Every structure is written in structure tokens, then in C-alpha cells.
Amino acid sequence: MERIQDSKQAGMAHSDTTDAGPRTPMTMIQALRSAMDVMLERDPNVVIFGQDVGYFGGVFRCTEGLQKKYGTSRVFDAPISEGGIVGAAVGMGAYGLRPVVEIQFADYFYPASDQIVSEAARLRYRSAGDFTTPMTIRMPCGGGIYGGQTHSQSPEALFTHVCGLRTVMPSNPYDAKGLLIASIENNDPVIFLEPKRLYNGPFDGHHDKPVVPWSKHPLGEVPEGYYTVPLTSAATYREGKELTVLTYGTMVFVSEAAANETGIDAEIIDLRSIWPLDLDAIVRSVKKTGRCVVVHEATKTSGFGAELVSIVQEHCFYHLEAPIERVAGWDTPYPHANEWAYFPGPGRVGAAFKRAMEK
């Protein structure tokens, strides 16, 4: 039940960070900003735009200072039009740029659906490689901030269902920076979901307790320079022997709290890249523990957890000693006042651990 303290181990695979500069404590916001700063510096084709991201630096301040440093033709404000932001990025990507655009909240991406699903995701395919459009679409996601039904959604399953997209969700500053750099450098369109409840600390679902800052967490130590976390590897966030937790984003820390509180030796796999995913990491762990709990914050029905359950059933059925458990948000819109009744906290996750152990 030893928690992995070192991100070099936590990240099962990542680029050599020996040249990435000294490590500095960073919040996830600072780590994301650092990733964009590094890439704006390294690659003149990287441009950043979105609502409020220019002069002001974004409503979550992820792009603060970047316009001043790189100028208005590299970092600039966009009209309130998600379809326009992504549509323009498709054209820029086709020109040869690497746009990094921000959708202010994941809840607002819907007007951009046609440009994401029918255009960005399929440009390479439909033109047989004549045109491609590398781009990274950043969007803060998830609840726990009293955002109500329009500032709390986790729409990852809507993207994993689309052929040609990569869907990524970091759970900590170290991964956030390395994954964002890898996303920007990737030639496929990447949906980069940022769990906003993790921006300032590893939130474990205990909303009534004081916030733990990233400076108190080893994965808040982030190299100042260039490094990547590949889009092909999950991380074993916590090693364990009794059951495997397949999760990502905020639920990594909720699952950790559940393991500590139930005393169940859970192995927590942080997918990081939700799709395409690291199948080997999942299969290796489930075959080892023989039990599996799938956890995500998004609504349950047709959520990505259903896909994970199916994958485990397909690849590990004869190694399973108990039915696979699934913990997710209820199938309701994200409520405002009843946020904590909705949020799948450590109590619900721990109860699922126990059910998986009892059978």
C-alpha cells in the first residue's frame, strides 16, 4: 500500500526530464501556462486564442502574461463563438499552424460540435492525408466548484465516441504540462480536458476539509523546461494488490481517499489519455488484482466507464473474481445546491471497493 511519491515512477513512461530544467512547485494552472509558454517559445507555429485568453489571460488565468510576452498575433482574444474558434483553428491547422484554443468551459463546446466531429476529426481521413489539422482544444471540465449545470460537465464520452480525436485528461500539474506539450506537438486533434477542481490542489472529494495545495504534493513539482508525457500511457498512481481502480481526473484523488479510508489496497490507474488508451496498463493491473472498479465523475449511462467495463470484460474476464463495479455521477444534470449529493465522493467510491471485495 505504498504510495508512489516520485512522479518519475508515477509516470509509467515519459520523456527524459534531465534537460527539462529545475523543478518548481506549480499549480495545475501554472503548469499549463508553462507548457504553453515553452511551446510558444519553441515553435513559431503555435498560436493561442479563445474567449478572454489574450490581454486578460483567461478566466482561470491559464494564459496570463503570454500575450505580453509573445504579442497579439500569437496570443489573442476571440469572439464568443465556440464554432468559430474551432472552425478558424481547423483552417489555421490546415495552413500549417498549431493552434491551441480554449473553450472557456467544457459545457460550452456544443456549438463547436460540427467543427470538432465532422471537420477536425475527419480532415485527414476524408482527404486521405491531403489536409491535416493539428490542434489542441483545451477545456476546463468537471464540478466541485458550485458551477451548476452549465459549468460542471464532464463530456469526455462525447469525444471518445468520435473517430479521429484524442481525448486527454490530466490529474496533476506534472502530467498537465507534459501531456499538454505532447498534445500540442501531436498531429491529431486533441481534446484536452482540465478538471478545474484540480487547478489549485489535489481535491479528494472531502469538500468540507481545507484545500490541500499542490505545493504539498510531489506531482506539484514541475520541471521549468520542455518535457512530454506521451499520449499513449496510463500512470499507476498508487500501487496495490487487492483491486484495480480505472479512473482519471479528479477521481484519482477521490479513489485514493477511498482506499485510505477503507484500508483496501487498491491499485489506482490514472488513464491520462482516455482515448486512445493504454490497454496494456489496464489488462496488466486487472489480471494482477482480479477485481476492478471503474470511477468517473461524468454521468453513468453511456459514460466512458461503460467502455472500460466492456474492455475489462473482453480482455480479463477469466481473471475476474468479482463483478466489475462502476461509480459515476448520477444520470441527472449537474445540480447546483445538491452538488455534493451528486458528486461521486470517497464514500460512494469506498462502498464500491467493499462490494468488489465482498463477492
Place this chain on the structure above:
Amino acid sequence: MTEYDPLRLHVPEPTGRPGCATDFSYLHVSPAGAVRRPPVDTDPRATSDLAYELIRVLDEEGNAVGPWAPEISRETLRLGMKAMMKTRIFDARMLIAQRQKKLSFYMLSLGEEAIGSAHAIALEEGDMCFPTYRQQSLLMARNYSMVDMICQLLSNEHDPMKGRQLPVMYSVKAKGFFTISGNLATQYIQAVGWGMASAIKGDTRIASAWIGDGATAESDFNTALTFAHVYRAPVILNVVNNQWAISTFQAIAGGEHTTFAARGVGSGIASLRVDGNDFLAVYAASRWAAERARRGLGPTLIEWVTYRAGPHSTSDDPSKYRPADDWTHFPLGDPIARLKKHLINLGAWSDQEHDEVHKALEAEVAAAQKEAESYGTLIDGRIPSAATMFEDVYEEMPEHLRRQRQELGV
């Protein structure tokens, strides 16, 4: 009790329907040569009259008149003539091939050949068009291989799109022709983004966005206008108003008692309404807009007024919803006949040469078709291998697609 009569929903109707001739007086037509030509650095607000008038150069006698009459060599005019003729002959031949079931589907550009032909000639190498499915004349004017086009239409082993797209959804980066989507209007804002990228990089390439009157109702059209204006993008925003979107008349798209060009003025964009069947007017307006874009003076919206002479596609029968002979009464005539008259006036063309060129082009198209069919057709089963279905979804094939390909056994 109320002093008001009950409200009634207004649903626009065309003036003509099957059995009832169209009254084309709904279409405002300015006399050739009557509309002023402002300098390219004009204030967008000062173009508002041009968004309601109709820029025309060729008069009834085939003479080039007025301030928009362009400086254009006879040789270029002859090239344009041949591009238009080739487009029409190609379309006719592909329609027959579709009726013979060699292709699953086809879309004619009959009556609209001047727009793409003259526009392509007015642009520079390196500029990028973001077309719809009815701009094959852009490719003809840029001399793209007809064999490659027909291989795409046949979805055969040589199809550059690997059989993934419906016929006519070409993609030819080398000829400045962006991959056609099929989802309407999406390319409009992409063109603006492409033009913005050229400005970000400090290049001098410009984008040319294409849309039909029907799809201007999509939000991407309005978004594109906003972005083009906000960032002063080097882009030409073309609206091909061919009066019909499948069976819906242009008034249903918002063209009643206004023009599509007027949308541009309201967005702060210089806007022109142009006779799309007048090769010289198309060339002149395209040059004006291209010059404006390339000098960093901003976008131009151009409404090309024309008429979709054929069906929407081979799946459509327009005699069900409009008079069958409507095109013959369309006040702007046939673009090929009009340029022919002008060239003959110039002494740069003749009826005899016309016939000879026509025959030569027919032979060229027939030869291209023969060669393309030698590489297979959808019916004879010589199509791209099923393994190619799994390629290009991502840059590198991920594990799950490798497994699925193995499952299919290819």
C-alpha cells in the same frame, strides 16, 4: 376584442412553380457598365450601394463596358472560355456515367461555370479555395487532372481519396482546392482561419471561401463574417446565389427583399453583388477583392448571382418544384454563350473554332474517362482495399484499429 387582425406566418414562395412561369422581376438587374468601381482601399460602409446593385460588364451585344471592364488578355479570355466549356462537357459526360450506374452520384455545375473559371484565373498560385460541391470549374481552370477527378468519382483503386468520399468531394491541395466536407458552411469559417494564419505568418497568400445561398443560413456563415471582420482576414467570401437550395427558393434562405451581399455590409465587410454569368465581371470583381485582401485591406463578400440550371444532384428532379424551362428565361443568360459573343466581337474566337474546341474537349474528356475506368469502377469491384479503411483516422494507427483491421481479416 382587439383592433389587430390575427397574425399570419409569412412563408416566402418563388414566383414560378411547375406550370407557372417565373417572374424574374424579383431579381434586381443593373444595366451593364452602370455600377461604379471604387478603389480597393474603400471603406466597407461605402460599398453599401454595391451590395444591392448588380455589377455587370458584358452588355447584350457582347461588349465590355463600364468601370469594371477588366484589363485582361485575349489569351486569358480564351483560357477561361475553354475552362468553362471543359467543365460543361465534363459534367454532361459524368451525368451519363451516373445514369449508366458507373458512379453512385454526381452534381452538375451547369450555368455556373463562369464563376469558378474566372475566379481561379484571378487568384495567384498558393491561394487556397474552400469550395462547396459545385466549384469543379476551379479545378478545370487550374488544369487539374481529369483522370484523377474521374477516379475519385468512380471510387476506384486510383481514387486519391481512397474511396472514402462521395463523388465530387475532391481534395487537391496542390491546386489550392480544400477538401470538400459535405456538411454545409463549415468551410467558410475555416477559410477565414486559413487567411488569419497567412497574416499571422506574415505571408501574402489569401483564402477564398465558398458557400451557396441556402447555406448562408448556417451559423458558420455568420461566424465567418464576424471573424473575417474582426481580424481583417485576407479572404474573399463568395456566396453563389443560384436561386435554389435543392427545392427551396433563395427567399427561404433569407434573400427576399434583400441581397446576400447586404449581409457583408452589416458586418463591416466590403460587399459586391455581381453578375455571376458574366465572365468579365467575375474576373474583375475577383481581382478587386483579391487585391484588397492581399494588401491587408480586409475581406470582401461577393454575391454571385446565377442560376442552378441543372438538378441539385443526380438524386433530384427539379421539374417537381420549378418550371422545367426556367433557366432559358433567367435574365442573366448562359455564361458560355455570353463570353463567346464577346470573344467573337474581339475577333478572338469564331463559331468554327468553338465547334473545333468543343470536339477536342469532348475527346479529351472521353479519353480521361476511358483511362480512369481502366483503373476500376465501383461496379467492377476494383476499389481501394478494405485495409485502407483503417488508415488516416489518426496519423499513426492506434492499437484498437489494428485489432479491428485484424478482426476484419485484411
